[in-house]
Amino acid sequence: MTLRADVHHPVPRDFIWGTSTAAFQIEGAAREDGRGMSVWDTFCAAGKVANRDTGDVACDHYHRYPEDIALMRELGIAAYRFSVAWPRILPHGRGAANEPGLAFYDRLIDAVLEAGIEPWLCLYHWDLPQALADRGGWLVRDSAGWFADYATVVARRYGDRVKRWVTINEPSVFTLFGYGLGDSAPGVSGPAALRRATHHVNLAHGAAVDVVRAHVAGASIGCVHSRQQCIPATESEADARAAALFGAHWNDAFPDPQILGSYPALIAEDMEPYVAPGDMARICRPVDFFGLNHYSPNFCQAAPWSPLGYGFGPAPAGTPETPIGWPIVPDAFRGVLVEASNKYRLPVYVTENGMGGHDAPDAAGAVHDPERVAYLDAYIGAMRAAIAEGADIRGYFVWSLVDNFEWGAGYASRFGIVHIDYQTLKRTPKTSFGWFADLIGATKG
Ligand code: FCB
Numbered sequence: 001m002t003l004r005a006d007v008h009h010p011v012p013r014d015f016i017w018g019t020s021t022a023a024f025q026i027e028g029a030a031r032e033d034g035r036g037m038s039v040w041d042t043f044c045a046a047g048k049v050a051n052r053d054t055g056d057v058a059c060d061h062y063h064r065y066p067e068d069i070a071l072m073r074e075l076g077i078a079a080y081r082f083s084v085a086w087p088r089i090l091p092h093g094r095g096a097a098n099e100p101g102l103a104f105y106d107r108l109i110d111a112v113l114e115a116g117i118e119p120w121l122c123l124y125h126w127d128l129p130q131a132l133a134d135r136g137g138w139l140v141r142d143s144a145g146w147f148a149d150y151a152t153v154v155a156r157r158y159g160d161r162v163k164r165w166v167t168i169n170e171p172s173v174f175t176l177f178g179y180g181l182g183d184s185a186p187g188v189s190g191p192a193a194l195r196r197a198t199h200h201v202n203l204a205h206g207a208a209v210d211v212v213r214a215h216v217a218g219a220s221i222g223c224v225h226s227r228q229q230c231i232p233a234t235e236s237e238a239d240a241r242a243a244a245l246f247g248a249h250w251n252d253a254f255p256d257p258q259i260l261g262s263y264p265a266l267i268a269e270d271m272e273p274y275v276a277p278g279d280m281a282r283i284c285r286p287v288d289f290f291g292l293n294h295y296s297p298n299f300c301q302a303a304p305w306s307p308l309g310y311g312f313g314p315a316p317a318g319t320p321e322t323p324i325g326w327p328i329v330p331d332a333f334r335g336v337l338v339e340a341s342n343k344y345r346l347p348v349y350v351t352e353n354g355m356g357g358h359d360a361p362d363a364a365g366a367v368h369d370p371e372r373v374a375y376l377d378a379y380i381g382a383m384r385a386a387i388a389e390g391a392d393i394r395g396y397f398v399w400s401l402v403d404n405f406e407w408g409a410g411y412a413s414r415f416g417i418v419h420i421d422y423q424t425l426k427r428t429p430k431t432s433f434g435w436f437a438d439l440i441g442a443t444k445g
Contacts (some may be wrong), residue, residue, distance in 0.1 A: 008083070009384030016395030017415070017440045019072065020352050022125035022169065025054050025404040027085065028305070036091030038127035039137070039178075040407075041184035050416055053410025059402050060348065061169035062104065062426050067427060068402065069111050072420055076440040077120040081351060081397050082108070083125035083169065086150055093129030097153050103292050109161050120351075120397075121152055122224065123157060123168035123208060126174045126185070129323035138179065139196050143387065145204035148244035150209040152215065159216035166291055166351070167208040170226040171201045171254045180249070180308050184408060189307035194249065198272040200284045202257050209285040224291030224351045225255050227336045230298045233313025238302035242310035244398040246300045250338075255290070257346045289394070290344050293352035294336055311326045321354075324356040324413050330377060330382040337386035337393060347394045351381055354399035356413040359430060367419040367430040376432060380439070398436060402427065 024040050026298040035391045044054035061068055070082055086093065088101035096173050112119045124147070128137055132146055155165075174184065182189030188197075212219050230247030232239035244266060252264040261284040301313030315321070322327040333353070334438065341348050355375040361367050387393050401418035411422055417433040420426070 007383075009018045009388040011155045011384065011387065012394065013445065014394075015066070016078045016349070017436075018077045018081060018120070018395060018397040019060070019075070020081040020397040020399050021083075021086070021401050021404065023056075023083045023085035025400075025406070026059040026061040026068075027137075027401060028056060028058040028060045030054075031057045032171060033064065033088075033104065034091055034098040034155075035085065035101060035254040036098075037130040037166075038085070039130055039133045039185040040127050042130050042133070043187060043289070047183075048187065049408055050410040053405065053429070054068055055405050057425075058405050059420050061402075064425065064427075065349040066111060067106050068191045069115050071427065071429065071433075072112075072117055072401065073115045073182050074429075075417075075437050076444070077117060079120055079164070079395065079397065080112050080401075081120035081122060081166070083127075083166075084124040084154055085127050086124065086128040087127060089153055090129065090150055092316075093135075094149060095134035098381050102153075102157055105158060113161060118228075120164040120166060121154070121162045122153060122169050123147075124167065125169040126178075128186070137186060137197075138175070138200050139188070139193060140205075141200055141203070143200045144207050147204035148207035148211050151211040155215035156214045156342040158217070163216065163218055164219075165216065165219050165221045166225045167205045167212075167221070168201065169224045170249050170293055171198075171205070171223065172250050173226045175201060176249055176308075181311070182307055191308055194308065195270055196274055197269075198253050199271060199279070202254060203279060205254070205258055206283040206285045208368070209287060213328070215284075220288040222287045222289040222291050222346070222349070223254065223258060224293060225251075225340075226293045227340055228294055228297050229250050229332050229336065230300050233299045233301040236302070239300065239313065242302040243300035245308075246298065246310045248284070250298065255340075255344060259287065259346065265392060266290035275325065276297065287346065288342060290346040291351035292337065292340055292348050293399070294333050294380070295353065296322075297329055297332040299327070322375065323358055323371060324357065328378070330378040331381050334389075337383060337391045338389050341386070341391035341393065349395040349397070350383060352391065352398050352399035353364045353383075353396065354415050354417075356415045358412070359374065359414050359419055361402075361419065361421075361428060365428065367428050369417075369430045369432050372417070372430065372432040372436045378434065395439070403427045
């Protein structure tokens with residue numbers, strides 16, 4: 001397979017190639033070794049996910065992690081970003097830690113290090129303990145303290161071996177969908193809930209930065225933000241306003257207070273009732289990098305039927321789409337990278353990018369995914385163009401190592417560069433796996 005787009009724009013020396021996953025999406029073993037329930041277990045049990053899929057088994061990574069790490073080693077990645085399941089560590093969200101849960105991540109981290117791969121630990125990838133949701137979850141201010149206590153347990157336990165720390169994955173996405181639009185766990189909706197959750201998650205981030213800084217010598221800490229242009233679907237005033245509001249929540253409501261110290265102007269007044277004296281200083285703590293996830297631009301429209309008054313609109317006719325219908329616009333990726341690098345003045349790591357499809361083995365058992373290879377080639381090319389324009393980008397993590405539980409879409413959307421047969425749990429590297437391994441090899445030399 002030829003490598004396009006790369007030769008003109010070399011990546012910097014020490015550029016980090018990696019892959020990302022998340023606990024709920026791959027681990028399974030949902031009722032094993034004392035793990036508590038999370039809001040996603042509850043959401044699945046209520047039948048709210050496509051095909052009534054659940055995270056009970058997922059990729060069974062909890063037991064098969066050695067096989068997955070062997071794949072990472074074969075791929076040649078320098079770093080692996082994963083998340084810790086809060087309810088595995090604190091089954092009730094607070095209180096006594098669960099030793100078997102802690103021991104699982106000891107084994108995982110040690111095996112990742114043993115493979116010569118740097119672990120990037122994300123404290124929170126959306127699996128809030130159900131016990132805390134029962135106490136109000138992110139809607140109550142206490143949540144920031146609960147999160148800080150959880151972060152303390154994790155930082156103390158793994159800080160000797162883990163130096164790369166992510167506080168929260170895509171705070172804007174899980175608050176918008178879980179607390180604003182209501183179609184993700186825990187299924188709360190409305191503008192007031194969105195604002196409350198937004199502010200408390202920001203407080204939780206700031207508290208966790210302090211905790212990790214205090215307990216982990218030499219830690220490099222950041223938050224992972226989803227960043228994708230919010231473009232009005234039509235030229236109407238209403239769609240322009242919808243896109244601006246959607247964009248303020250999606251792109252800026254977290255990094256602006258966390259890094260620049262204030263909420264974006266468009267929503268600052270709405271946020272005021274939730275902001276106590278001193279809060280902005282609690283949120284805006286020094287961080288070391290900007291984690292950036294990007295998939296495709298959002299086309300937005302005014303949507304009177306939506307709890308927030310806005311929602312997704314159609315992409316312009318003729319826009320190429322992935323097999324799961326996400327617009328393919330590589331230049332939008334270049335745009336957000338340059339913009340984020342200029343605006344926040346932090347080293348940027350692309351902590352997620354990838355393509356969802358419906359890949360299946362052929363008669364010989366091979367899994368060919370030429371669309372994913374083309375997508376990754378074009379998007380990595382766009383990233384290299386951003387670097388050539390001066391964006392400070394230090395690494396790129398593919399989403400995802402393996403097919404996994406894709407939230408509301410369940411197992412129907414496959415994002416892996418390794419195929420999972422959910423009946424047998426067999427792993428089969430796809431064409432894109434070999435392509436990515438070649439790319440890593442070529443840029444190392
Ligand atoms: C991101 C999530 C990740 C995965 C990808 C496809 O929003 O962070 O868990 O679901 O989308």
